[in-house]
Amino acid sequence: MVVWPGLSAGLSVYLVSSEPTVLSLSRLDRALIVLGPVTVGVLLALVLPPLARWLVGLGIALPFGFVVKAVAGVGGGWQLAVQAVIFGVLGLLVTAEILRRVTRITVADDVVELLTAGDRRTFARIDIGALYPERDLLIMLDPDSRRMFHGEPGASKAAMGQAFRDHGYPWHDTDPFGELYSRWEPESGRLPIEAEAVLSARAVALRKKAGTEAGELRETLQKLGYTVRDDGDKQFWRPLVRR
Structure with missing residues (x-):
């Protein structure tokens, strides 16, 4: 895991509002x-x-x-x-x-609630390191840049950005760690053997369209100090970053 001092240092301070903002389909x-x-x-x-x-x-x-x-x-x-x-x-x-599949988002000053297909998840603001859009997804990272959540929001990127900023959350218009990703190539020698094994297994899961298995393998990879994002069946990895 590497340290990324510029992320927290570059955050702006926002005035928070008291009423929660609900983001859903128009x-x-x-x-x-x-x-x-x-x-x-x-x-x-x-x-x-x-x-x-x-x-x-x-x-x-x-x-x-x-x-x-x-x-x-x-x-x-x-x-x-x-x-x-x-x-x-x-x-x-x-x-x-x-x-x-659409995620309903409720943004309060101290907590974010995400409701998807009856599954309700709550995240305290102090536990959120970054939020940003990726294609049609909302991505949420913890302070060590682990992916905690990704889902399909009903709201637009502009509406999400406005709501999260208004409530004082670390919103980014793009992935704040985007420049750190490298495309995974089998046996490149750039990763530990354990991480290579996880990415190899995950490549098989992606080819089989096994989304649940691919998600579980991402969690395993994050325990090894790395994370991954996908572009079709291509995998891009980076080290975790401590804020």
């Missing part, structure tokens, strides 16, 4: 999430049968031809209505999954 975003997948599903149910009939009429070999022929056989009336209902239900399932 009404427009929620409406789009609720109505969008269902609408797309119903439209697909209406468009796919004539499109499939046109493809079958071309008389060429098609991948998954039996599926195309089955869709082409859907006529009007009740058959089309049943297909529209099925696709609409699939759209609702997509909506439910999106809403399940």
Whole structure:
């Protein structure tokens, strides 16, 4: 673990407010999430049968031809209505999954509460070393730069930055340790054997899309004094940094 004196020294002091700030989906975003997948599903149910009939009429070999022929056989009336209902239900399932993954954030002067899919986690301000956005995620680090939380917030980056700064939290517009990351290359000799083994196992987990296992292996790596972030199936590591 290395020491990073500039992080704490560079923090600004903010006046804190007394009322908690709740960050969640806007009404427009929620409406789009609720109505969008269902609408797309119903439209697909209406468009796919004539499109499939046109493809079958071309008389060429098609991948998954039996599926195309089955869709082409859907006529009007009740058959089309049943297909529209099925696709609409699939759209609702997509909506439910999106809403399940969205994190509702409550920012108070002394604590942050994160609610995701019924799982409520609370972090005291004194235990938070840095907060920043990474693509569509909110990342929270502890004072030793370990990743404590990452999730998909419903609020925009601008809204999160404003709320956390207003309540005196160490918000950063980008990863404050971004320059310390190196791409992991197997057996590069730059890491201890134990860390290499963890990253090797984690590479397998990423290829298998095993998110839970990859998260557990990140925790193991952090116990060894390193952390990791992902770009697809590529891993980038850095040493932990004490504030």
